[in-house]
Amino acid sequence: MIIVMQPGAPELEIERISDELRTWGLHPEKIVGQYKVIIGLVGETAGLLPERIQELSPWIDEVVRVEQPFKRVSREFRHGQPGEVTIDTPNGAVVFGEQHPLVVVAGPCSVENEQMIIETALRVKQAGAKFLRGGAYKPRTSPYAFQGHGESALELLAAARAASGLGIITEVMDTADIEKIAQVADVLQLGARNMQNFALLKKIGAQNKPVLLKRGMAATIEEWLMAAEYILAGGNPNVILCERGIRTFDSRYTRNTLDLSVIPVLRKLTHLPIMIDPSHGTGKSDYVPAMAMAAVAAGTDSLMIEVHPNPAKALSDGPQSLTPERFDRLMRSELAVIAQAVGRWPQVAVGV
Known part of the structure; x- marks a missing residue:
């Protein structure tokens, strides 16, 4: 699962969201793109509703599930951005x-x-x-x-x-x-x-x-x-x-x-x-x-x-x-x- 932040999202807000997700037992990984920041979530996310994450901050643009069995390797994990x-x-x-x-x-x-x-x-x-x-x-x-x-x-x-x-x-x-x-x-x-x-x-x-x-x-x-x-x-x-x-x-x-x-x-x-x-x-x-x-x-x-x-x-x-x-x-x-x-x-x- 990935969280796509809106352009210009404050760094403090990104850190706050990441800290909150860690208390859920997840491992957030920040990926900095050309225009947006993405937070990749590693852990047990199958039962997690995207709407629940969306409520964490008005700076969240969208929440997307990574469907592939390979998570970090997946292009979805970077929201389509090349590594x-x-x-x-x-x-x-x-x-x-x-x-x-x-x-x-x-x-x-x-x-x-x-x-x-x-x-x-x-x-x-x-x-x-x-x-x-x-x-x-x-x-x-x-x-x-x-x-x-x-x-x-x-x-x-x-x-x-x-x-x-x-x-x-x-x-x-x-x-x-x-x-x-x-x-x-x-x-x-x-x-x-x-x-x-x-x-x-x-x-x-x-x-x-x-x-x-x-x-x-x-x-x-x-x-x-x-x-x-x-x-x-x-x-x-x-x-x-x-x-x-x-x-x-x-x-x-x-x-x-x-x-x-x-x-x-x-x-x-x-x-x-x-x-x-x-x-x-x-x-x-x-x-x-x-x-x-x-x-x-x-x-x-x-x-x-x-x-x-x-x-x-x-x-x-x-x-x-x-x-x-x-x-x-x-x-x-x-x-x-x-x-x-x-x-x-x-x-x-x-x-x-």
């Missing part, structure tokens, strides 16, 4: 959201060595990326596959951050690792395999670093949004949703099926920013540029693209990784055209 996630990086603040320029995240699947990760960071930054992705801890289907270098790779990510000024996104697999990863990463990633790791979702929600939540490979949209609800319910509102392909009946020609239909669906259901990962979504570097352009045309807020200096020798996910040269061409000659056409290309020149 955004602002992240401070060494190069300045970067904003993810539908009213902001496209944000591109790029880098290798795994951090392999210092020279490789710093070289990649500098190359993707020059092409226009704002964040470096790189796995220190890697969930792999086979126990014999490369699992990442672990804690030592965090030091290499820190070195790449210092050298390039890019923000860092890396995956968390275990609740015990959250604190040390958060010391290096600007965004904590929950991968597809951990989308419904509820203990991890709760712990991630209890800390304040922004979270990138990837869709599970067989998850419905509602399951995905309910996973995000765990994080917001824990107190962390800064969540970005990442579609990375789902498992369907055909895996011969693509690694997964990249579900671009989630972009308009999520736009209707949630206020959270949207990211598309065409690298995992297709599994083949030849298909990544086309799907990246399609995602931008469909309205994504962000892209995550795997880039490796030598994909043929990558320790993980080489077949889906672009070379720095191909990534540069994608950014300058292909994505720039599409993003400019839909009004989502940064005004700052690429490479600056």
Whole structure:
């Protein structure tokens, strides 16, 4: 349930209403919009009559029920207003959201060595990326596959951050690792395999670093949004949703099926920013540029693209990784055209 205040409602009146609602056993959350303030109510509201709340103040414009099972995540919770996630990086603040320029995240699947990760960071930054992705801890289907270098790779990510000024996104697999990863990463990633790791979702929600939540490979949209609800319910509102392909009946020609239909669906259901990962979504570097352009045309807020200096020798996910040269061409000659056409290309020149 949400309370929409009239424009110009006094701050003291908003606080008075919130204090009163707390005595009812509810948890009011103030959301400041461009023109109005909204008070989101979390708690047992099923038996609560909107008319009773309306009587609390003449400054209340309307009281609306949130019908979706996911409450804080719902677009209704913000009265239709889009959300955004602002992240401070060494190069300045970067904003993810539908009213902001496209944000591109790029880098290798795994951090392999210092020279490789710093070289990649500098190359993707020059092409226009704002964040470096790189796995220190890697969930792999086979126990014999490369699992990442672990804690030592965090030091290499820190070195790449210092050298390039890019923000860092890396995956968390275990609740015990959250604190040390958060010391290096600007965004904590929950991968597809951990989308419904509820203990991890709760712990991630209890800390304040922004979270990138990837869709599970067989998850419905509602399951995905309910996973995000765990994080917001824990107190962390800064969540970005990442579609990375789902498992369907055909895996011969693509690694997964990249579900671009989630972009308009999520736009209707949630206020959270949207990211598309065409690298995992297709599994083949030849298909990544086309799907990246399609995602931008469909309205994504962000892209995550795997880039490796030598994909043929990558320790993980080489077949889906672009070379720095191909990534540069994608950014300058292909994505720039599409993003400019839909009004989502940064005004700052690429490479600056």
